[in-house]
Amino acid sequence: MIAHRTRVKICGIRDPRMAQAAARAGADAIGLVFHPASPRAVEAELARDIALAVPAFVTVVGLFVNRDAEGVRSILERVPLGMLQFHGEEPAGFCGQFGLPWVRAFRVGPGVDLLECEARFPGAAALLLDAQVPGQFGGTGTAFDWTLVPRSLSLPVVLSGGLDAGNVGGAIRAVKPWAVDVSSGVESARGVKDAARIEEFVRSVRDADASAGG
Numbered sequence: 001m002i003a004h005r006t007r008v009k010i011c012g013i014r015d016p017r018m019a020q021a022a023a024r025a026g027a028d029a030i031g032l033v034f035h036p037a038s039p040r041a042v043e044a045e046l047a048r049d050i051a052l053a054v055p056a057f058v059t060v061v062g063l064f065v066n067r068d069a070e071g072v073r074s075i076l077e078r079v080p081l082g083m084l085q086f087h088g089e090e091p092a093g094f095c096g097q098f099g100l101p102w103v104r105a106f107r108v109g110p111g112v113d114l115l116e117c118e119a120r121f122p123g124a125a126a127l128l129l130d131a132q133v134p135g136q137f138g139g140t141g142t143a144f145d146w147t148l149v150p151r152s153l154s155l156p157v158v159l160s161g162g163l164d165a166g167n168v169g170g171a172i173r174a175v176k177p178w179a180v181d182v183s184s185g186v187e188s189a190r191g192v193k194d195a196a197r198i199e200e201f202v203r204s205v206r207d208a209d210a211s212a213g214g
Contacts, residue, residue, distance in 0.1 A: 004212070006172055006205050007179035009061065009158070010186060010198055012040030016053035021195040026202040028179070029059040031085065034067065034075055039191035040183065044078040051080050061085050061103070072098060085128065092121045101125040103158060108144045118155055127153065128181060131161035143167065146174040165200040169208035176212075180205060 010022040011031030019030050032047045033040045042050070051060045062081040064072055066088030075081070076098060084102040086095050095102045104121045105128040106114065118127060129149060131142040143162030156178035159171055164185030171180065186201050188194040 004176070004209065006177065006209055008202055008205055009179060009181040010183075010193070010201075011061075011063065011160075011181055012038070012183040012187075012191065013050055013193060014040060014042055014046070014191065015193070016050045018193045018195065018198075019050045019054050022193075022198050023055050023058045025195070025199045026206070027058065027198070029061050029083070030054060031061045031063050031181070031183070032079070032081070033063045034071075035063065035065040035087070037065075044075055047075070047079045059083050063087060064090075066090065069094065069097065076100075083125065087128075087130075092123055095121070096123045103128050105130055105160075107131065108148050108161075110148075112148070114148070114150055114153060118153055121155075124155055126156040126158045126178060128158040128160055143171075146171060149175050163201075165197065165204040168201060168204050169211070172205065172208040173212065 007028040009029040131144040159177040160181040186197040
């Protein structure tokens with residue numbers, strides 16, 4: 001029996017060299033943030049440079065928060081993205097209009113019905129689950145109660161929110177997600193990625209997979 005390999009996404013990349021470092025460490029995807037309010041936001045020109053620096057078979061994901069369709073298309077015309085990720089109030093029809101696979105993010109907390117959320121977004125490639133922090137759309141460094149994730153979800157789960165090398169193993173054992181998504185947990189300062197921390201994070205994910213397989 002082949003053990004499951006948890007995929008890894010490093011989000012909030014702002015430097016072509018760091019994108020390459022993440023790929024060398026074993027990341028399956030990198031995330032580019034197109035939300036101006038974020039300290040990890042990138043403009044289209046830099047995003048294009050980063051995307052072109054990423055080696056083959058590493059997915060470049062564009063993250064949007066309540067951007068209008070024209071704004072998303074403007075980015076797509078200039079940046080070669082492989083997947084989209086929506087963190088605002090975007091409905092399913094909006095997310096699916098761009099001709100790329102897409103992930104829908106939800107902020108998890110008491111009273112959030114993830115089965116109902118999934119039912120409204122059947123076309124999503126995955127559900128990304130993050131912590132519910134008022135006024136923020138991700139990258140908070142805050143974990144949520146992993147027991148709130150139903151085992152009966154049909155779509156792949158991308159687990160996010162407060163993950164780092166120290167707790168990602170426990171998160172994988174608790175949720176058994178398809179993938180994990182980290183941003184602040186691999187930073188040396190707010191918005192500044194650290195190659196050594198990325199390597200440590202990926203190593204912790206692989207160790208957790210090996211333990212589950214053994």
